Amino acid sequence: MKIRIKKIHQKQSAGDIMISVTTYVLYAIFAFVCIYPFYYIFINTISSNVLSAKGTILFLPKEIHFKNYVDAMRIPGLLNAAMISVGRTVIGTFLTVIATAFMGFMFTRDSLWHRKFWYRFVIITMYFNAGIIPWFLTMRNLHLTNNFWGYILPVIVSPFYIILAKTFVESIPKELQQAAEIDGAGTMKVFFRVIMPVIKPIMATVAIFSAVAQWNAFQDTLLLMTDDKLYSLQFILYQYINQASSLSSLVNSSSTSAVAQSIATVQTATSIRMTVTILVVGPILLIYPIFQRYFVKGIMIGAVKG
Amino acid sequence: MNPFRNKRKLRGYKEFLYILPFIALVAVFAYYPLYGWIYAFFDYRPPQPMTMDNFVGLKWFKSLVQNQVKVNQILVVIRNTFAMSGITIATSWLPMIFAIFLNEIRFMPFRKFVQTITTIPNFISWVLVYSVAFNIFNSTGMVNHLLISMGLITKPILFLQASDHVWLTQWLWLTWKNLGWAAIMYIAAITGIDEELYEAAKVDGATRMQRIRFITIPSILPTYFVLLMLAIASFLSNGMEQYYVFQNAFNKNSIQVLDLYVFNLAMGSGSYSVSTALSMLKSVISIVLLCVANGISKLVRGESFL
Numbered sequence: 093m094k095i096r097i098k099k100i101h102q103k104q105s106a107g108d109i110m111i112s113v114t115t116y117v118l119y120a121i122f123a124f125v126c127i128y129p130f131y132y133i134f135i136n137t138i139s140s141n142v143l144s145a146k147g148t149i150l151f152l153p154k155e156i157h158f159k160n161y162v163d164a165m166r167i168p169g170l171l172n173a174a175m176i177s178v179g180r181t182v183i184g185t186f187l188t189v190i191a192t193a194f195m196g197f198m199f200t201r202d203s204l205w206h207r208k209f210w211y212r213f214v215i216i217t218m219y220f221n222a223g224i225i226p227w228f229l230t231m232r233n234l235h236l237t238n239n240f241w242g243y244i245l246p247v248i249v250s251p252f253y254i255i256l257a258k259t260f261v262e263s264i265p266k267e268l269q270q271a272a273e274i275d276g277a278g279t280m281k282v283f284f285r286v287i288m289p290v291i292k293p294i295m296a297t298v299a300i301f302s303a304v305a306q307w308n309a310f311q312d313t314l315l316l317m318t319d320d321k322l323y324s325l326q327f328i329l330y331q332y333i334n335q336a337s338s339l340s341s342l343v344n345s346s347s348t349s350a351v352a353q354s355i356a357t358v359q360t361a362t363s364i365r366m367t368v369t370i371l372v373v374g375p376i377l378l379i380y381p382i383f384q385r386y387f388v389k390g391i392m393i394g395a396v397k398g
Numbered sequence: 399m400n401p402f403r404n405k406r407k408l409r410g411y412k413e414f415l416y417i418l419p420f421i422a423l424v425a426v427f428a429y430y431p432l433y434g435w436i437y438a439f440f441d442y443r444p445p446q447p448m449t450m451d452n453f454v455g456l457k458w459f460k461s462l463v464q465n466q467v468k469v470n471q472i473l474v475v476i477r478n479t480f481a482m483s484g485i486t487i488a489t490s491w492l493p494m495i496f497a498i499f500l501n502e503i504r505f506m507p508f509r510k511f512v513q514t515i516t517t518i519p520n521f522i523s524w525v526l527v528y529s530v531a532f533n534i535f536n537s538t539g540m541v542n543h544l545l546i547s548m549g550l551i552t553k554p555i556l557f558l559q560a561s562d563h564v565w566l567t568q569w570l571w572l573t574w575k576n577l578g579w580a581a582i583m584y585i586a587a588i589t590g591i592d593e594e595l596y597e598a599a600k601v602d603g604a605t606r607m608q609r610i611r612f613i614t615i616p617s618i619l620p621t622y623f624v625l626l627m628l629a630i631a632s633f634l635s636n637g638m639e640q641y642y643v644f645q646n647a648f649n650k651n652s653i654q655v656l657d658l659y660v661f662n663l664a665m666g667s668g669s670y671s672v673s674t675a676l677s678m679l680k681s682v683i684s685i686v687l688l689c690v691a692n693g694i695s696k697l698v699r700g701e702s703f704l
Contacts, residue, residue: 093674097679099661107605107606107607108606111499111502111606111607112502112503115499115500115502115503116503116508117500119499119503119508119512120512122516122577122578123511123512123515123516124513125574126515126516126518126519126574126578127515127518129530129533129534130518130530132533132534132540133530133533134692136533145538146543147538147539147540147542147543148543150540150544151704153484175426192403194416194417195420195422198413198416201413202409203406203413204413204417205407205410205411205413205414206414206416210414210417210421213424213551214420214421214423214424217424217428217429219685219688220427220434220665220681221570222431222432222434222677222678222681223431223655223660223674223676223677223678223680223681224638224660224661224677225434225664225673225674225677225689226431226432226433226434226435226437226674226677226678227431229431229434229435229437229670229674230427230430230433230434234426245423245427246423246427247418248423249420249423249424249427256601271450272524279409279412279413279416280416304521306568306665307523308522308523309523310523310524310525310639310643311638311639311642314642314665315665316679326523326525326526327525329526329529330525330528330643333440333525333528333529339406348488358700362533362538362604364534365529365532366533369526369529369533370529372525372526372529373522373526376521376522377518380514380517380518380521381514384514384517387517387521388582388586389580391582391586392582392583392586393582
């Protein structure tokens with residue numbers, strides 16, 4: 093008996109080892125492909141700009157300096173774009189989270205006038221859209237082109253997030269709300285005192301999703317904004333990729349000590365492109381590992397419902 | 399009237415007033431753009447206001463099938479759309495396989511590491527993906543540097559300006575960005591499988607591959623099916639961001655999918671009315687596709703996913 097079990101075990105492990113080794117290697121390669129580009133760009137931004145322009149920095153930075161990041165501040169429009177991006181991310185996320193939590197809660201209230209109808213009215217918008225050109229023409233009629241609120245207002249109410257929030261509120265025992273109501277609390281008081289404190293986890297999930305969406309948004313700038321004061325970082329990065337060489341000469345000439353500059357830190361098209369890329373991708377790479385569990389939670393609740 | 403019911407009704411109205419601002423946002427940004435569809439029936443040339451004089455009826459819709467130049471363009475665009483969506487659907491099983499074999503990895507830190515790293519690209523914007531592509535594949539980028547120093551080529555290859563294999567490279571970028579994240583859904587489904595099934599199979603002497611084939615795959619097929627139906631429903635909607643950032647004069651003929659074409663038509667050449675007509679057709683067909691996919695789902699699994 094004992095021998096037979098052992099035999100099965102050995103037979104399995106021969107195949108197992110083969111599969112294991114192959115999977116480990118394949119996953120390691122794919123993980124490398126996913127992260128290496130960011131690492132490559134980063135080490136190039138802190139290496140000698142002469143070497144980075146030739147593409148010779150592959151694994152370790154050489155002649156480390158941080159002047160690229162100082163010089164980047166002189167790129168016209170960059171600081172302004174950073175403020176726009178941070179502004180829309182902060183304001184947009186805040187309003188979206190509040191609206192989502194409130195709507196998610198209200199759609200669980202049986203007393204709400206025609207609750208089912210209004211819930212469907214909101215949720216059904218997930219499944220159709222007019223198309224980007226009618227949307228753009230509408231936004232223009234509403235004077236939301238070349239207007240900062242064009243970034244914020246259209247995304248405050250998001251059906252998908254509302255489903256997440258509603259599902260979460262429904263999982264909270266009704267007795268909590270009822271107890272507060274017996275004590276004389278009105279709808280708003282129930283929301284702020286009873287619901288808000290317990291739905292923090294789902295609000296964190298919504299916050300992180302909507303912050304990433306706001307930070308990454310590109311299409312709305314492309315469609316709505318022609319005023320360069322309202323350009324976001326993503327949009328400006330796209331412009332820089334296509335015109336980095338003229339920018340590098342601009343930054344170099346505006347540098348006060350251009351003559352004294354060592355050749356290794358003179359801005360090249362490559363160094364400008366890479367430095368701005370790191371500035372734009374940096375926040376995502378920094379927060380992602382910390383908040384990863386919220387992202388995963390979001391998609392899992394969504395999967396159960398969706 | 400019963401005073402209690404009356405009070406409850408009053409509260410219902412009050413609660414509706416609370417959510418009214420948000421309902422208004424939905425009405426304005428999701429429903430009102432549908433009104434923009436009327437531009438499809440006019441000869442609209444901004445900045446001139448639209449009057450009844452330039453009502454043209456179905457002229458634009460007819461031009462989509464009668465104007466020979468338009469017809470040829472649209473055929474190319476449809477070919478590209480079908481190619482991109484077709485490749486995506488044909489390879490939609492990849493995330494499932496990715497999840498299954500990732501789940502077979504017993505060394506937890508490695509598994510967590512792979513899962514975290516491979517989901518990062520999903521959270522960066524297409525502009526950043528393009529920037530990564532540009533920095534690595536441009537004429538002075540890492541790949542060309544490596545190929546030249548290995549003596550494989552003498553002149554740098556212009557990868558991004560290539561007019562060949564555009565569908566394949568775009569699919570590769572899409573996969574690089576999405577694969578890890580798409581697998582999360584399946585990983586969640588696998589986590590939900592009863593551990594006893596595997597124990598029982600082990601006792602019966604099933605090999606690892608047999609356990610995957612007879613337990614894991616049948617358990618997560620429903621998830622695959624739902625996602626496949628959703629992919630079919632969005633067959634015409636490839637989105638424009640990816641193709642917009644990667645498009646250039648050389649690859650335009652193969653990269654222009656429907657969403658991008660609609661955008662280029664309106665914002666590039668100012669043909670708002672034609673592109674609205676096209677948008678409108680696309681939206682209607684998309685809704686039909688959604689209903690078809692939902693119908694299939696009802697037929698096969700006995701439940702709808704809407």
